[in-house]
Amino acid sequence: MSALALGLGATGLSAQIPDFSVQTIDVNQAVQNGATTLVGEKTAIVRATVRLTNDPGTPVFVDGLMRVFVDGEEVDDSPVYTDNGPYQVLVSINEGELDQTMNFTFIPPTSNNVTLSVEVNPAGPNQVPEQTAANNITIKGPLTFIALGRPDMAYAPVDYRLGGGSSPNPPDTALIEPGVGDNFIQGVYPVPDWDYRRIDAPTKLWTSSLNGGGSALNNSLTADLNLMVPKPQYIYGWIPGSLPYNGQSIINGVASMGNTQPIRHQRTFAHEVGHCTGLFHHNGSTGLWGVDVEHHLAITQVLPKIKPPTAKDIMVAGLLSHQAWVYLPNYTGWMSHPKFQPGINAASAGSDEGETLFVAGIWNAVTGQVQMTDMLTLPSGRLSDTAGDGSEIIVRAFAQGQIVRELAVATVSSSDCSDASDSDESSPLVGFNVNLPVRSAAGVPIDQVVIVQGNGRALSSLMLERSANAPRVAFVSPAAAQLDGDVLRVAWEGSDADGDELTYYLRYSRDGVQFSPIHTSTQDTSFTVNMKQLPALVDGQGFFELFATDGLNTTVVRSELLINAPSFAGGGGNPPWAHILTPDAGATLLEGATVILHGMAWDLEDKGLHGARVAWSSDLDGALGTGRRTSRNDLSAGDHVVTLTVTDSDGMVSTDTAAVTIVARDLPDAGTKICQLDLGFGGPGNSTLSMCGGDLSSGTSADLLLTGAAPNASAWLVLSLSAAPMPFKGGTLVPIPVLAAQPHTTSVAGDVLLAGIPGGNGPMSFVLQFAIQDGAQPHGLDFSNAIQADFLP
Ligand SMILES: [Zn+2]
Structure with missing residues (x-):
């Protein structure tokens, strides 16, 4: 019996010998209060605190x-080794010190039945003497990891040429590319990943001043998104x-800067x-220890992985x-946001809603003046929803005097986010934009748009009429056309009889x-x-398209279909983009620790690349796996160059590398893993018993696991030295x-897990059922069923 410890096999006690047990297990994906919902496929760190008794001093x-x-079966990537073991066990710990807990990093599956079994001081070369191994394993679960989507976020490098001129002035590519620009959104939003990628065009030209605010730019970016096919969820x-403020957004809009x-x-x-x-400013701190699990923010500011409870939420202005x-309400609130749901990315490509009238402007909430920035008929826009009561701007569309649509526009004061670095002062300039129907239900075109004061501050009404x-x-x-x-210089002539x-x-x-917008909201004619x-031209199928608008009238013309001249060799596709997000170049990990391999792969022609088109390798260990996000815990000790190789449908290849030690x-x-002999005889009922792990020789252990039984039920483990089946x-x-x-x-999932049953003291067989x-x-x-151990x- 002593061999089959089952929690009974204590060795002799000694005052000098310490004892270890796992006290708490915290699964953290950004923040965690003990009950925070977990997300499948989003990298997690498990921090276990170890209780030390009989401290030897x-x-x-x-x-x-x-x-x-x-579901009771150990997954392929299991077991997970520590990030930081052997680590020093302290009697009392500071959660703010990452290495005062025993840490495990892994990519959790999406499932409502995940069980984590954490063992302290397991068998092996680093095992130290302790009073008893019977209390070394603690189970956490069953845990639920929900599914969330992968939102598509296009970014526009803005070629900001104040007043025009011919000198390009784009932002530094190295600051905004995937793996740098998106580090905070990858860290704090609960979605497991973002399709963070550049717009199709290399830059967006902008010549008017942004000093007073970014509303006009946001309106133009919103028009750009609506002119794209396929459309991302957001554009930035x-x-x-620098600017006199951090940035600006439109609450519940699609664009920000x-x-x-x-x-x-x-x-x-x-x-x-x-x-x-849809979030507003507030002044709250997180109040919890946070973890930047993939350590995204090592770039650019060398920020630590641990975030103190005194850190402010991202929605605090001016940080x-x-x-x-x-902080938690925002983190968990995003989990139910419609733009973050599973499948959202795939759905977005087909969500065009036909022609819409895009109306965008800026309201000065101090003077009451409204100025239009953009107004055009879009071939495939997304109709806006009304924001409801309390909105300060009302937009009405009429056809021959009959109202067709009234929209309340969400523009309360904090929607104008003028995040001065050292204050929370709001600019009086409030940007707004809506997508209206182009005609009434009876088919009569909209001929008048009126903007009036809603529920709040003064607004001078503005009436726009079709000329x-x-x-x-x-x-x-x-x-x-060749x-x-x-x-290529694209030029046009426009005129208006009015x-x-x-x-x-x-x-x-x-x-x-x-479709890709390339120069918009402009009076330029070339x-x-x-x-x-x-994106590379498909011979005879591509063209330029120009929208000329006077407000309520939009005229659209297309160029001839373009073809590459036979003599022109430059017409092939573009190579894809490959960016390693994790690990960072220069990262150092301990052997066996989980190496998260997280990359971005995009192609101007193919768009998002996945699966086998995204391959990971090491110059020491060869192929490591495929996909945007995977992990390995078996990289050999030494200096590796980890390479991400992305291949597009034309067979064009791009790579990114990170040197990792x-x-x-x-x-x-x-x-x-060895499973003990299954003797059969199961039923009635659906429960299954297994005992898998080591070979039950001395120093090994195995897990006895019952699955498929009734939940929260009494269960008896029956033992014998022999099998003699009888009804x-x-x-x-x-x-x-x-x-x-x-x-x-x-358990509630109908499981019983007796993990880490030590082997040895044989040969001796037990029959278990x-x-x-x-x-x-x-x-x-x-x-x-019965098994023979x-x-x-
Ligand atoms: Zn703000």
Whole structure:
């Protein structure tokens, strides 16, 4: 019996010998209060606190092992080794010190039945003497990891040329590319990943001043998003260098913008996106220890992984990146946000709603003046929802005097997010934009749009009416449909019989299906395009498209279908983009610790790349796996160059690399998994018994696991040294004569897990079977199969 410890096999006690047990297990994906919902596929850190009793007075170091079970079966990546073991066990710990807990990093599955088994001081070279191993394993679960989507976030590098001119002024690519610009949103939003990628065009030209605010730019970015096919969920404009404020957004809008000062730009991005999800400013701190699990914010500001409870939420105005993390109401609130639901990305491509009238402006909440910034008919916009009561701006659309649509626009004061670095002062300029129907239900075109004061501050009404004549516009360049070089000047002439000022929106289609805005919200009549920077032309299917608008009249013209001249060799596709998000170059990990491999792969022609098109390798260890996010815990000790290789559908290849050092250490014995002999005889009922792990020789251990039983039910583990099956209470009892019947209770998932049963003291065999109380069975008992456990010396 002593071999089959089952929690009974204590060795002799000694006052000098310490004892270790796992006290708490905290699963953290950004913040955690003990009950915070967990998200599948989002990298998690499990922090276990170890209780030290009989403190010997000298430093003690122990290692650990975590096993991950889904529906009672250990997953392929299990066991997980510690990030930091052997680590020094302290009698009292400071949660703010990452290495005062025993830590495990893993990518959790999406499941409502995940069990974590954390073992302290497991067998192996680093095992230290302790009083008893019987209390070394603690179970956490069953845990639920919910599914969330992967929102598509396009970013526009804004070529900010105040007053025009010919000198390009884009932001520093290195500050905004995937793996840098998106580090805060990857860290604090609960979604497991973002499709954070550049717009199709290399930059967005902007020549008017942004000093007083970014509302006009946000309105133009919103028009851009509506001119795209397929459409992302959100668009963000990055401004070169600093501004008098951090950034600006429209609450519940799709567009926002911010500056690229490294001390603040990543947090500003996360903040402005927060406004787009409907959040307002507040002044709360997180109040919890947070963890930047993939350590995204090591770049650019070398910020620590641990975030103190004094960190402010990202929605506190005017912060620098080091001051911010995320507080729970926002973190968990996003889990039910419609734009973060599973499948949202796939759905967005087909969500165009036909023609809409896009109306965008800026309201000065102090003077009451309203000024329009953008107004055009979009071929495939997304109709706006009304914001409801309390809105300060009302937009009404009429057709021949009949009201067709009234929209309340969400623009309470804090929607104008003028995040001065040292104050929470709001600019009086409030941007707004809506997508209205273009005609009434009876088919009568909208001929009047009126903007009036809603519930709040003064607003001088503005009436916009359809003029008699639509703009006339025609392309004048390119003159020929044949392209024989990369650089192309696109030019047009426009006129309006009513004398209205015309505004133009130029977009490009590579194939008549995908559309990319390239110069918009402009009075310019030409734009120079480098075709090599846009999705590659499909011969005879692509074209430029120009929208000329006087307000309520929009005229659309297309260029001829473009073809590459036979002599022009430059017409092929573009190579994909490959970015390693994790690990960072220069990262150092201990041997066996989970190496998260998280990358971004995008292609101008194919869009998002996944699966086998995204491959990971090491110059020391060869192929490591595929997909945007995967992990390994078996990289050999030494200096690795980890390479992400992305291949598009044309076979074009791009790579990114990160040099990573794996530091040698001795690992606990994980053992090859061996399952003990299944003797059968299960039923009635659906329960299954297994015992898998080590070979039950001395120093190994195995887990006895019952699954598929009734939840929260009494269960008896019946033991014998022999098998003599005989009918019993509607089933077959196998362990006879019965040596013992240990009482247990099944979990809510109907499981019993006795983890880490030590081997040794054999040879000796036990026959084991569970009988579980189950009202659904004829005699009220469910019988599991029986197994024979063979203990070795
Ligand atoms: Zn704000």
